Amino acid sequence: GQQLNQSPQSMFIQEGEDVSMNCTSSSIFNTWLWYKQDPGEGPVLLIALYKAGELTSNGRLTAQFGITRKDSFLNISASIPSDVGIYFCAGQGQGAQKLVFGQGTRLTINP
Amino acid sequence: GAVVSQHPSRVICKSGTSVKIECRSLDFQATTMFWYRQFPKQSLMLMATSNEGSKATYEQGVEKDKFLINHASLTLSTLTVTSAHPEDSSFYICSAGKRRVKGNTIYFGEGSWLTVV
Numbered sequence: 001g002q003q004l005n006q007s008p009q010s011m012f013i014q015e016g017e018d019v020s021m022n023c024t025s026s027s028i029f030n031t032w033l034w035y036k037q038d039p040g041e042g043p044v045l046l047i048a049l050y051k052a053g054e055l056t057s058n059g060r061l062t063a064q065f066g067i068t069r070k071d072s073f074l075n076i077s078a079s080i081p082s083d084v085g086i087y088f089c090a091g092q093g094q095g096a097q098k099l100v101f102g103q104g105t106r107l108t109i110n111p
Numbered sequence: 112g113a114v115v116s117q118h119p120s121r122v123i124c125k126s127g128t129s130v131k132i133e134c135r136s137l138d139f140q141a142t143t144m145f146w147y148r149q150f151p152k153q154s155l156m157l158m159a160t161s162n163e164g165s166k167a168t169y170e171q172g173v174e175k176d177k178f179l180i181n182h183a184s185l186t187l188s189t190l191t192v193t194s195a196h197p198e199d200s201s202f203y204i205c206s207a208g209k210r211r212v213k214g215n216t217i218y219f220g221e222g223s224w225l226t227v228v
Contacts, residue, residue, distance in 0.1 A: 003154070031214050042117070042204045042219040043155070050214040088154065092217070097143050097208040099217055101154045 006089050006102025013079060014110050021087060021105040022073040029091035032065050032072040033099070037086045046087075047074070076107075084109050113137060115207050117220035124195055124227055131191045132223045134161075134205030140185035141207035146178075149202045149222075161188040161205075195227040 006023045013019060023032070031050055035043035047058050049065035049072060056063055062075045072091075076083055089102040116135045124130045134144055142163045147155040159180055160168040167180035177199075179191040188207075192199050204222045208215045 031216075033217060035219070040202075040222070040224070042115075042222040045216065045218060048211075048214070048216045090217070092215070097215060097217065098145065098157065098160065099206075104154050106152075 004089055004091055004100055004102040006105055008105060009103060010106040010108070012108045012110065015079060015081060017079055019076040019079055019083070019107060020073060021089075022071060023089035023091070023102045024071045025091055025100070026070070027091070027093070027100075028069040029100075030069070030094040031092040032063070033090040033092065034061075034063050034072070034074045035088045035090065037088060037104075039085075043088060079107075079109055081109055081111060083107060113221070114139070114209060114218040115205065115220045117203075117205055117223050119223060120221055121224045122226070124225070126196055126227055127194055129191055129193045130195055130225060131189050132203055132205075132225070134188045134190070134207070134220050136186045136207045136209070139207075139209045141188075141209070142185060144182060144188040144205055144207045145217075146180060146188070146190050147204045147206070149204060155204060158190075163188075192225065195225070197227045200225055200227045 004023045004025050034046045037043040047063040052069045054065040060077045086104045088104050090099040118133045144161040146158045149155050158173045161180045161182040163182045169175045182188040206219045
């Protein structure tokens with residue numbers, strides 16, 4: 001099925017560094033969602049974006065809904081060991097609850 | 112705290128038996144829930160959309176007689192894997208949408224590990 005283009009697929013960084021990942025789509029979405037998934041657990045919602053151009057922060061996390069409604073990015077500042085995991089972006093069309101997912105970004109942090 | 116809850120978190124069953132996984136929305140009503148399957152190191156694969164009071168909508172390639180979905184109430188959907196085989200072993204995750212002022216936000220359950228032996 002349809003999938004978002006999420007990049008990078010993996011990141012290896014040092015603790016304390018900032019992280020940036022993004023998702024792009026050929027289709028317009030009305031909602032962008034960012035999730036983090038730890039091994040063996042379900043995805044946990046990090047940030048939800050509902051409006052084009054919206055910039056939202058959640059602690060050290062910041063995400064933006066692209067003006068074109070076809071892209072979104074997630075930034076993590078001053079990474080810490082517990083940030084390790086897989087980050088997924090997801091898009092939702094108007095009136096639809098079904099999500100379209102990115103392939104995920106696997107974040108590894110070297111202490 | 113959790114918004115969507117799944118049970119059991121882990122289950123082992125014998126080949127040929129059936130196993131049921133429950134998905135509950137804890138503090139809201141969900142007319143629609145979603146069931147996913149996830150293989151190691153891959154993204155979530157949507158299996159079906161569970162509709163309260165009506166038949167589930169299955170994605171292409173998902174056998175509806177194999178994966179029975181029941182959404183009998185506004186807070187509970189169940190996925191039953193019938194005549195399970197080892198290849199059905201996987202991580203199954205449900206989700207539900209909670210209406211908020213700004214829009215509809217999708218929350219996921221904790222996931223259920225199924226091992227068929």
